[in-house]
Each structure stands twice: as structure tokens, then as C-alpha cells.
Amino acid sequence: MSEFYRPELVEALNLLAEASDAVAELGHQRPVLVGGAAAELATLGELISGDLDIVTPWQQEFEDALEAAGFVRSIGPGSFSRGFQHPYLDIGVEVVGSTLLDGRGSYDRVFLLRLESGRAVSVICIEDLIADRMAQYNSPPNYDLQALDQAEKLYQLAFDLDKAYLDKRITEETAGDFDLAFLEKKADARDND
Amino acid sequence: MREITIKELAAKVSQKKAEMGYSGGGFVQPNSGRRRTESKRALLRNIEAAAKARGEEPTFKANY
Numbered sequence: 676m677s678e679f680y681r682p683e684l685v686e687a688l689n690l691l692a693e694a695s696d697a698v699a700e701l702g703h704q705r706p707v708l709v710g711g712a713a714a715e716l717a718t719l720g721e722l723i724s725g726d727l728d729i730v731t732p733w734q735q736e737f738e739d740a741l742e743a744a745g746f747v748r749s750i751g752p753g754s755f756s757r758g759f760q761h762p763y764l765d766i767g768v769e770v771v772g773s774t775l776l777d778g779r780g781s782y783d784r785v786f787l788l789r790l791e792s793g794r795a796v797s798v799i800c801i802e803d804l805i806a807d808r809m810a811q812y813n814s815p816p817n818y819d820l821q822a823l824d825q826a827e828k829l830y831q832l833a834f835d836l837d838k839a840y841l842d843k844r845i846t847e848e849t850a851g852d853f854d855l856a857f858l859e860k861k862a863d864a865r866d867n868d
Numbered sequence: 869m870r871e872i873t874i875k876e877l878a879a880k881v882s883q884k885k886a887e888m889g890y891s892g893g894g895f896v897q898p899n900s901g902r903r904r905t906e907s908k909r910a911l912l913r914n915i916e917a918a919a920k921a922r923g924e925e926p927t928f929k930a931n932y
Contacts, residue, residue, distance in 0.1 A: 679878035683927050688874075711899065716874075719881045721896040725912045725928040751914035758911035765919050765926045767911045786870040788877065795871070811903060824897040832884045 680720050684712070685790065687766040690744040691727055692794035697740035698733050705797040706731035707775060707785050709807070713799050716788070717829055726758060726767035730780075730799075734770045741768055776803060779847055784840070801833045806844035809858065813849040827862040898929065 688708075695705045711724030731737050738759065742748075746759035746768055758769035775782060776799075784800035799807075808829065811822035830836075842855035872880075885891075904912075912928075919926040 679882070680874070681927060685874070716877060717881065718896055719878060719885060721890075721893060722898065723928045725915060725926065726908070749911045749914045751910060751917055755907065756910035756914060757907045760911065760915050760918065762918070763922070765915055765924075765928065767915050769908065769911060784870075786872060789871055789873045791874060797869075814903075819900060819903070821897040821900045825899075828896045831888050832881050834880045834884060 680716070681723070683764045683766055684715060684720075684724075687727060687761060687764050687768075688788075688796055689790055689792050689794055690741075690746065690761070691729075691768065692790060692792070692796045693744045694737060694740035694746075695796055696794065697743065698731065698737050701733070701736055703733045703736065704731070704782070706733070706737050706770075707782075707797045707799055708788075709775070709780075709799045709804070710771065713804050714808075714825060714829060716798065717801055717804065718832060721828070722825065725765070726769055728769060728771045730772045730775050731770060732773040734773070737770065775799065776807060776848075779803075779844070780807075781840075784837075801829065802837055802841040802844055805829045805833070805841060805858070806848040809845045809853055810848035813852050823861065826858060830858055830862050 699705050707730045708727055709730050710728030711722060712727045714722045715724045729737065741759050746761050749756040749758045749760040749767060758767045760767040780799060780803040784802065785797050786800060787795045788798050789795045805826050808822045808826035812819050812826060838855060845858060846854050916926045
């Protein structure tokens with residue numbers, strides 16, 4: 676069990692890895708972890724996510740494997756969810772798309788996170804994760820300042836960044852409204868607060 | 869495909885955190901929750917309800 680991340684997350688990642696292995700054994704690409712849980716990993720648990728957002732075109736196969744791993748369909752009074760939840764881990768799983776960031780994210784840059792159990796999960800690259808937060812920020816007229824703050828912190832905590840790729844992705848995700856220079860300026864300004 | 873262990877990831881982020889001077893917690897603003905889908909809101913509500921039914925608080929705090 677990792678001492679750096681909350682045990683519930685690590686346990687859920689192990690179950691996700693188990694379901695991912697089942698999908699891979701069918702000859703399909705491994706599902707990819709995106710969103711808040713990827714940000715939780717990248718911030719060492721400063722952001723805490725209630726669920727694991729997954730991208731896979733093999734939704735049925737993945738959800739079957741998820742149930743075999745111990746997750747159950749999420750059912751509540753008067754509310755409909757497409758997601759699954761674990762009986763005691765307080766973590767859900769939801770397939771949020773069939774392609775990475777609607778086809779704009781890079782599968783070549785997805786990385787394999789090896790858990791202490793030996794199992795592994797595929798995770799979106801930090802550049803795409805930051806660019807996604809910038810897209811969330813860029814929602815005028817009410818710019819999402821929390822999303823910008825998260826993009827700044829993810830940028831500050833990132834290592835082995837491909838800045839050229841990040842710049843391209845921020846520009847793409849914000850339809851040219853923002854770029855890496857903007858994010859760097861914001862991040863630097865906070866450094867000097 | 870690039871590969872990293874969870875231990876290596878934690879060590880590298882921890883080092884960056886120290887370099888940036890982030891010693892404690894609470895330095896990242898949580899999600900506003902306003903972009904969540906209805907499905908996601910329902911999922912988080914159901915998880916919270918299940919935790920409370922067991923007499924526990926969920927391990928996450930979410931706006932939904």
C-alpha cells in the first residue's frame with residue numbers, strides 16, 4: 676500500500692487495474708484514467724476525487740470486468756447515474772468517453788502507472804490533463820478560476836514536461852484564447868505572492 | 869509506453885512540491901462542481917448516501 680496516497684484510492688486503482696487487464700486480455704487497448712483521480716495522483720493527493728473517470732471505446736467489456744472486480748451499478752433514490760460504485764471504498768467509476776479528450780488527447784503519451792501489487796493502470800499524460808483544465812477555465816463569461824488554479828498547480832508540480840506539446844494542447848483546447856505563456860505567467864505570479 | 873511506479877511518481881511530485889515551497893495541504897482549489905454532469909452528481913450523491921448508511925463520512929468532499 677502506498678504511503679503517499681489514501682488507501683481507498685490505491686485499492687480502487689488495483690481493482691481498476693484488474694478490470695483493465697481483463698479488457699487487455701480480450702485484445703483491446705487498456706482503458707485510460709483521466710480527470711480528477713489523475714489530478715489526485717499528480718498533486719500527491721492535494722485534490723481528492725470521488726470517482727475514477729475512464730475513457731475507453733470498450734465500455735461494455737470494461738463495465739463487465741468492473742463488476743467482476745467488485746464494483747456495482749450506482750443506484751440511488753430518484754437519481755440516475757451511468758457510473759459504478761464500490762460497496763465500501765467510497766469511490767465510483769464512470770466511463771466518460773470513448774476517445775481521449777474527444778480525440779484530441781495523445782494515446783502515445785499515456786503512461787502506465789505500476790502499483791505496488793504489480794498491476795498497472797493507464798493514465799492520461801500531464802500535458803493533456805493540464806490542457807483539459809485550461810479548457811474548463813475557458814468558459815466565458817464566467818471563467819472557472821478553480822480550474823485555472825488547478826492547471827497552475829499541476830504545471831508547477833509536473834516533471835519531464837514537454838512544453839512544446841503542452842503549448843500546442845492549451846492552444847487547441849482553448850481555441851487559441853490561451854497558451855503556455857499565459858499559464859506560466861500566472862504560475863510565476865503565484866510563486867512570487 | 870512510458871512506465872512509472874506509484875512510488876517513483878510520489879517521490880517526483882513530492883520533490884516538486886518541496887521545490888515550490890508547498891509544505892502543507894490545501895494549496896489547490898477544489899472543483900467548483902458546476903461542470904459536473906447529472907450522472908456524476910448522482911454517482912457522488914449515491915456514494916455519500918452509502919457511506920452515511922454505514923455510519924461513515926465519505927473520504928472526499930465534493931460540490932454537487
